[in-house]
Amino acid sequence: MSFDSPNLATLINGRDILLDSIPMLSLDVLADTMVAAVAAGQRVASMFAVSTEDAQQAAEMYVILADDHQSRLFGARARIEGGEFASLTPRCPQVQLFEREMAEQFGLKPLGHPWFKPVRYRRSWTGRDAWDRPADQAILPGVGDFYSIQGDEVHEVAVGPVHAGVIEPGHFRFQCHGEQVFHLEIALGYQHRGVEEALIGGPTKRSMHYAETLAGDTTIAHGTSYCQVLEALGGCQKSARAQSLRGIALELERLANHVGDLGALANDVGFLPTSSYCGRIRGDFLNMTALLCGSRFGRGMIRPGGVGFDVDDARLTELLHRLDTAEKETASAVNLLWDTPSVMARFEATGPLPRQVAIELGIVGPAARASGLARDARHDLPSGIFHFAHLPVSTFDAGDVFARAYVRWLEIQQSIEFIREQCRAMPSGAAQVAVGELAPNSLAIAINEGWRGEVCHVAITDGNARFARYKVVDPSFHNWSALAYVLRNQQISDFPLCNKSFNLSYCGHDL
Amino acid sequence: MLKIFVARTQQGHRTMKYPDAPPPAMPDRFRGRPAISAQKCPDGCQDCAQACPTGAIALTDKVRIDMGKCLFCADCVNACPERAITYTGDYQLAARKRQSLVIEQGQNEADLWAALDARLKKLFGRSLKLRQVSAGGCNACEADVNVLGTIGWDLGRFGIQMVASPRHADGLLITGPVTQNMELALKKTYDAVAAPKIVIAVGACAIAGGPYIDHAEVRNGAEAIVPVDLYVPGCPPHPLTILDGLLRLIGRIEDGTRQTPQS
Ligand code: SF4
Ligand code: SF4
Numbered sequence: 001m002s003f004d005s006p007n008l009a010t011l012i013n014g015r016d017i018l019l020d021s022i023p024m025l026s027l028d029v030l031a032d033t034m035v036a037a038v039a040a041g042q043r044v045a046s047m048f049a050v051s052t053e054d055a056q057q058a059a060e061m062y063v064i065l066a067d068d069h070q071s072r073l074f075g076a077r078a079r080i081e082g083g084e085f086a087s088l089t090p091r092c093p094q095v096q097l098f099e100r101e102m103a104e105q106f107g108l109k110p111l112g113h114p115w116f117k118p119v120r121y122r123r124s125w126t127g128r129d130a131w132d133r134p135a136d137q138a139i140l141p142g143v144g145d146f147y148s149i150q151g152d153e154v155h156e157v158a159v160g161p162v163h164a165g166v167i168e169p170g171h172f173r174f175q176c177h178g179e180q181v182f183h184l185e186i187a188l189g190y191q192h193r194g195v196e197e198a199l200i201g202g203p204t205k206r207s208m209h210y211a212e213t214l215a216g217d218t219t220i221a222h223g224t225s226y227c228q229v230l231e232a233l234g235g236c237q238k239s240a241r242a243q244s245l246r247g248i249a250l251e252l253e254r255l256a257n258h259v260g261d262l263g264a265l266a267n268d269v270g271f272l273p274t275s276s277y278c279g280r281i282r283g284d285f286l287n288m289t290a291l292l293c294g295s296r297f298g299r300g301m302i303r304p305g306g307v308g309f310d311v312d313d314a315r316l317t318e319l320l321h322r323l324d325t326a327e328k329e330t331a332s333a334v335n336l337l338w339d340t341p342s343v344m345a346r347f348e349a350t351g352p353l354p355r356q357v358a359i360e361l362g363i364v365g366p367a368a369r370a371s372g373l374a375r376d377a378r379h380d381l382p383s384g385i386f387h388f389a390h391l392p393v394s395t396f397d398a399g400d401v402f403a404r405a406y407v408r409w410l411e412i413q414q415s416i417e418f419i420r421e422q423c424r425a426m427p428s429g430a431a432q433v434a435v436g437e438l439a440p441n442s443l444a445i446a447i448n449e450g451w452r453g454e455v456c457h458v459a460i461t462d463g464n465a466r467f468a469r470y471k472v473v474d475p476s477f478h479n480w481s482a483l484a485y486v487l488r489n490q491q492i493s494d495f496p497l498c499n500k501s502f503n504l505s506y507c508g509h510d511l
Numbered sequence: 512m513l514k515i516f517v518a519r520t521q522q523g524h525r526t527m528k529y530p531d532a533p534p535p536a537m538p539d540r541f542r543g544r545p546a547i548s549a550q551k552c553p554d555g556c557q558d559c560a561q562a563c564p565t566g567a568i569a570l571t572d573k574v575r576i577d578m579g580k581c582l583f584c585a586d587c588v589n590a591c592p593e594r595a596i597t598y599t600g601d602y603q604l605a606a607r608k609r610q611s612l613v614i615e616q617g618q619n620e621a622d623l624w625a626a627l628d629a630r631l632k633k634l635f636g637r638s639l640k641l642r643q644v645s646a647g648g649c650n651a652c653e654a655d656v657n658v659l660g661t662i663g664w665d666l667g668r669f670g671i672q673m674v675a676s677p678r679h680a681d682g683l684l685i686t687g688p689v690t691q692n693m694e695l696a697l698k699k700t701y702d703a704v705a706a707p708k709i710v711i712a713v714g715a716c717a718i719a720g721g722p723y724i725d726h727a728e729v730r731n732g733a734e735a736i737v738p739v740d741l742y743v744p745g746c747p748p749h750p751l752t753i754l755d756g757l758l759r760l761i762g763r764i765e766d767g768t769r770q771t772p773q774s
Contacts, residue, residue, distance in 0.1 A: 122693055122728065141692040161696045164675035166643040169693060170649050190692045193647045194728035206564040209582060209722045216747065263694025273515055277522050279661035287538065294540030297651045299746065300584060309540065334520045339514050414585045506652050 004042035006073035007033045008065065012423040014231040014383040016444035019460065022075050023470065027061070031088050037074070038092050042067045043362045045447065045456050047098035048471040049080070049106045051126070057081065059106050059126075059447045061355060062427060062471075064445065064458060068380040073445065080108055083128055084286075087113035094362030097477060103130035105196075114365035117144055120189035120211040120510055125197055141291030142171040142187040147177040149182055162191045176492055184495075186480055199470035203438075211457075212299055215474055215508030220246070220253040222472070222508075223302035226432035228383060228446035230304045233461060234436035238384075239429025242306030244422045247385035248319075249292060249301050251415035253452035255326075255481040256285035258366075258408040258415075261503050262334055264403050269346040277333035283328045290318055308431035316423045323423075327416050334409050347402035351486035351498035354399055361409075363482045365453020365475045366411065367502055369395045370403035377449035391418060404501040438465040450475060452505065474508030526665045530764055534602075536752055541749065542583040547616045547669055549574045565715070565724050567681050570712065578604060578613040579718040582746040603742045605756025609734070610746055612718070627740070631707060635681055636761045638670040641711070642680035642704065645694040646688030646728055651747040652714035656684065658750045662759035671757055677701075682709035682740070688716040689736055690730035701737045709740040711760070713753060718742050732765035 007029060009022045037303060040055035041087070046064040048328050059082050065074040069232040089096040099110040100119045104327055108129025112115065116131075121141040133139065161169035167191035175183040180294065195210050209252070211226030214217045217339045231238065263278025291303035300308045311319075312498065337343050353363070358371040368375045376393040378386045394410035438461060446457045453475030453506035462468040483502045485497060537543070538698055552574065568587060571658040573593070574585075584598050587598050589688035606612050627635065659666040660673065674680050679698045687698060701710070712733045715721035720731035733739055743756045758764045 055772060064595065124762050140695075161693065162642075162644055162677075163701050165655050166645070166660075166673055168645045169696065186748045190696070191645075191647055191650075191687070191690060192692055192728055193662040193690050194726045195690060195723070198723075198726060205562060205586065206722060209564050209584060213649035213651070213746075215724050217654060219651070231572030271519060273522075277518070277661045279658075280525055280663045283658055283663060289539065292540075293541050294538050296585075296655065296749070297747065299582070300542075329522065332521045336515060507648065507652065 002065065002368060003037050005033055005037070008037070008076050009065070011073040011075045011445050013073060013381045013445060014183060014228045014232055015448050016442045018076070019441050019443055022077055022443060025076055025078045027078045027085050030061070030076055031086065031091070034088060036090050036095070037264050039063050041069060042074070044092070044094050044098065045073070045454065046458055046471055046473045047095055047102070048458070049102040049108060050469040050471070050498060051106070052079075054130070058127070059108060061085070061102065062458070062460075064456065066163055066381065066447075067477065068375050071380050073381065073447070075443065075445075082109055082111040083107060086111050089113050092130070093360050093416070094478070097481070099378050104184065113149075118166055118189070120192040140224065141189045146173045147175070147183055147185050147186075153177055154180065170216060170506050174487070174492055174495070178432070179359065179486040179491045179493065181490050181495075182300050183490050184484045186484055188480070188509050189506040195511045196272065198473060200467055202467045202470065208303065212302075212473055212511065214511065215476070215505040216297055217250060218450045218474070218505065219298045219451065219457065220249045220302060221455045221466040222457075222474075223298070224250065224384070225446040225448050225455050227302055227304045228236065228448075229444045229457050229459045230435050230438065232444035232446065233438040233442060233459065233465070235439070236305055236433060236435045238306050238433060239369060239431070240427035241429035242431055243384040244427055245292070245307045245431070245438060246302060247312065247389065248419050248422050249289060249298050249307075250448065251419050252285055252289045253298060253414050255412060256282050256289070257451040257503075258412050259285060259330055261408055261500065262337065262405060264378045264500045264503070265347070265401070268500050269343055271337070271340060271343050272485055273335050274333050277329065282327055284322065288322055288326075291315065291319060291322070303432055304435045306430065308432070310428070310431035316426060320423050321419065323416060323419060327403055330412060334412070337405065344402065346497065347397070350401040350494050351398045351490060351501060352398070353482050353486050355397070357485060358399070358482065359461060360483045361485065364478050365449070366404055366407045367453065367479055367482055369409045371399035372397035377447050377454050381462055382454045383446065385422070389418060389421065401497055452476060452503070472511060474505055476504040476506075476509045479504055480509060517710045526668070528721050529661055530758060532577045537600050537602055538751070539600075541600055541602070542585055543579070544601035544604055545576050545581070545614065546597050546599050546600050547574045547576065547614070551593040551617050555595065556592070558592060558729050559596055561566060562586045564722065565615050567717075568671035571617045573611050575615045577613045577719070578744040579609060579742060580715060580720060580724065581744060584746070585609050593686070602749055604742055604745065604748070604752050605759065607741060609718075609739070609742060611713075612742055615716045627709070627762065629662055631709065631764050632762045634707065635709065639682070639757075639761055640672050640674045641682055641684045642677040642696055643673050643684045643686070644731070646687035646717070647690035647723070647763060648692035648714065652686035652716065653749045655747045656686065656713060656753060660756055663752065664750060666754070669761070669763055670762070671756065677703035678705070680704050680708075681696040682711065683737070684711045684713060685717045685733040685737075686713050686771040688723050688731060689733055693737060695729060697722040697733070697736055710737050711741040711743065711757070713743045714748060715744060715746040720746060721746060
């Protein structure tokens, strides 16, 4: 199904557009257009507010819609006067967190929002508070209303922010009846360190480092998105070589994390062989990234205009050699999972995410693909090397923990093949070129398929070509709602397993 | 079952021999301890300090680099017209004193090398239980702390273990710049650890704020909230840097010994 509307500007991934070419709609028309677009199969990739000159009186709302099947992106905007707008969440649930974020950052009230809570527990950027809290009242993370169920036999379990393992902080509230979970609500914001706000006025010498640390395990996907935004605004043409090297780094990032996740899933069902092997092999993939750039997480690899490190033949040969070994060892470790009945019994039918729910919540990445949605930015909205190298989209339809694990295994095999092809046919060209002057009064968008799913960066420049707004959407921002959903009617003891099957980022959400 | 045995044989024994044998080879592009050749600096040049994203370089009478603030990004190296700064492969960066992380040309390296005092060493030298607190940051530091638990590193063989509760812990291992939203949780976790206790700050964030230094939302590192006994620089530190710091802290590596990785 295709949806075209004169209300929407067509955007191109990795390109910029003058702000004036983006239609300014009324809030009502924007809302109706979004509902129609989503009904026709599009999804909301990003939605955010931008300050206007009279920030106390008005703000602008921007919406980015993605049509995965038609490989198209659209943008529109509307002016919000007087600090409030009608919430679209009742008609389009996938915007629920975006609206709460706009409220928290800009003090804009989404009237009629069904669950109107803070996102990161902080003061607004504008001094206006959407919850009318007094200025001298401390805002404490995780403090406020939680969905609760009353009854003699119902109890509540609260976990976090400090958890038992070496993981990031978050607060989880389970409403349970015995072992059975009726509802899970997740409160985040503990990792909030103010990055989006700090990006305003940039680019500065810190911007690249902010991008690399938005979510440390997604350094390459976020770093690439940031650089593509700059390159779009600067009209910069990177070499094919730089694009290929970026692609290799992106797939190595996917490999390390997917292999690590399969090991962690094995650990959560007490199957130690795969857990130990994958834990170690994950390190081998991280070390391959370090072979390229000296950092296991790819710090320094992606730089505006290309890559920070070139490779010679000897390095590529070494990479291919290590890849061969890791491929064999990964297969031996991972295939044990599917052959072990005690593992399969725990994976199958645990934490199912129905396809329709995944659509309504706007889920991305392996989690969406495991629920039968063919959504993969490398395929649908390709940028860089993925214009030329076509990866098949791996899907599965069960939507359970097994499906999320198995999709990762399919992707591991494809990523290895992709890297091999790139290494064998590495194009020539400069590792890095100059970016050029950035365009003023423009919007640039970059979308990449990180290992968790779609990473979306949007920059809006002011008249001096500085960032008037820089909007980051980590895939976790979309997908936390899926984790909360799949816990319904599960055993609370399956929470770690369900959680690992998504393995979402707290810092990528909290920014 | 047979397949499990076959896989077991294929995967082999993987725990490294270090510290009884040389540590594993570091990547050739690894950026460890910086080396400064200030005699190359042109008069009045400020290029490195201006390029540094975190203000880690001070140019007064000497060139000083604060490894506690440093992201090991090499922006300064690329900005320097004379290549007066280089990043060496030296991974042994951890220090007991904050001031020891500020390095200058020809500096005596000895003060990087102190273990815990005799009393604490006696208590923790053979068994150190740590509660990890992630307090902001990007989660890469946590990831490379976690790696020490994998079979290749096997932290447990040194009697060091990450435990689930501060009540079971001898100290905290803190990552992240300490966001405002984690300040209270960190304080409570610290208070819940029985004395005597130690604190280890891992990564640029936990030492000085990292890339987020001076943001209103962060407290520029663990030290603003709790006393720190060991600083492990890096963004993130290599697992070997963290392990080296821990082993020296508990006296498992002799003070003053340098260890060269396999080549
Ligand atoms: S390597 Fe360290 S000192 Fe040099 S620019 Fe980066 S953060 Fe600053
Ligand atoms: S020090 Fe660097 S790697 Fe560690 S949490 Fe901070 S930003 Fe991430």
